[in-house]
Amino acid sequence: MELRKDPITRSWVITGDDVPEVAPRSEPLCRFCADSPSNVQVVSSAPGVDGNPWSARAVVHPSPLYHIEGEPARRGDGLYDRMRAVGAHEVLVENPRHDRQIWHSSDREIAPFLALAGQRIQDLKRDQRFKYISIFKNYGASAGQEFEHPTVELTATTFVPRRVLYELRAGRDYFEQKERCVFCDIISQEERQNQRVVEIRADFVAFCPYAPRVPYETWILPRMHEAAFERSALGRQASVSDLAALLRRTLQRIRTITEDFHLVLHTSPNSLYRSDSLGYWKTIDDDYHWHIEIMPILLSKNKSYTFKEVYYSPVSSEAAVARLREAKVNA
Ligand SMILES: [Zn+2]
Ligand SMILES: [Zn+2]
Numbered sequence: 001m002e003l004r005k006d007p008i009t010r011s012w013v014i015t016g017d018d019v020p021e022v023a024p025r026s027e028p029l030c031r032f033c034a035d036s037p038s039n040v041q042v043v044s045s046a047p048g049v050d051g052n053p054w055s056a057r058a059v060v061h062p063s064p065l066y067h068i069e070g071e072p073a074r075r076g077d078g079l080y081d082r083m084r085a086v087g088a089h090e091v092l093v094e095n096p097r098h099d100r101q102i103w104h105s106s107d108r109e110i111a112p113f114l115a116l117a118g119q120r121i122q123d124l125k126r127d128q129r130f131k132y133i134s135i136f137k138n139y140g141a142s143a144g145q146e147f148e149h150p151t152v153e154l155t156a157t158t159f160v161p162r163r164v165l166y167e168l169r170a171g172r173d174y175f176e177q178k179e180r181c182v183f184c185d186i187i188s189q190e191e192r193q194n195q196r197v198v199e200i201r202a203d204f205v206a207f208c209p210y211a212p213r214v215p216y217e218t219w220i221l222p223r224m225h226e227a228a229f230e231r232s233a234l235g236r237q238a239s240v241s242d243l244a245a246l247l248r249r250t251l252q253r254i255r256t257i258t259e260d261f262h263l264v265l266h267t268s269p270n271s272l273y274r275s276d277s278l279g280y281w282k283t284i285d286d287d288y289h290w291h292i293e294i295m296p297i298l299l300s301k302n303k304s305y306t307f308k309e310v311y312y313s314p315v316s317s318e319a320a321v322a323r324l325r326e327a328k329v330n331a
């Protein structure tokens with residue numbers, strides 16, 4: 001596999017003919033369970049709670065898209081750019097128990113997983129080759145779920161993914177004009193108008209964005225400005241616990257509508273690596289604001305996925321919020 005850059009949109013794509021073999025979804029023995037006999041390459045473990053050997057851990061992805069060794073060896077080919085698929089590809093195991101997805105877990109179980117995610121981002125940012133660390137979860141067959149066990153995936157890449165790059169540029173442009181964070185301004189308007197807010201929990205808010213890409217799209221953000229997820233996840237324990245609760249409750253709400261979803265964390269890129277040509281690192285701590293985006297998948301509405309040039313969402317965020325607020329969730 002190699003990375004190629006689209007010279008028009010400036011997005012990197014990973015392409016090639018040596019597609020790694022994907023482990024079958026239902027293996028006889030789950031490799032991620034605490035008592036699994038199969039060998040996984042453990043990168044980091046969080047200490048256990050309630051008598052478990054560990055509470056969350058990071059392991060190397062069994063069929064990684066990116067490989068950790070070597071230099072990206074970025075090179076030109078006429079007007080084109082390419083580089084080797086150097087990076088990290090890990091699986092973050094959310095819980096030692098096979099049947100404990102976030103929406104079944106207690107906040108005491110979720111908090112160490114969030115801290116581990118923050119720890120992995122912080123560690124990987126020490127590697128100057130990596131410009132961005134992504135964390136995402138695909139849940140359900142229609143989302144392309146890879147493992148039955150409660151997990152998210154992490155990739156560290158030598159480039160910033162397209163959507164994050166758009167957001168970084170937009171955040172920088174807004175800041176240049178107003179000297180304010182666009183996300184902070186959105187949060188204060190949403191809280192004031194209270195038309196699309198799903199729930200406020202201490203320092204965090206969940207709301208449906210004004211212009212959703214899919215029905216019931218929901219974002220979770222810190223209410224006070226913070227660019228880097230890892231600083232929140234490794235900060236005050238009470239606050240991490242509030243984030244755990246809001247994430248759990250939001251997923252419980254969404255699951256009253258549909259089971260399958262994509263979840264992605266958007267956070268600040270690696271500022272150890274400073275690019276003069278891109279410029280957005282200068283004010284990044286002030287102009288970017290980390291958030292979690294949840295994109296539910298409604299099979300009956302899958303026109304929104306086939307019609308990707310212009311997003312189409314046949315449920316307004318105001319109607320979505322009315323249903324999500326009413327959903328029964330655990331305290
Ligand atoms: Zn398992
Ligand atoms: Zn902000």
Ligand SMILES: [Zn+2]
Pocket residue numbers: 167266291293
């Ligand atoms: Zn985002």
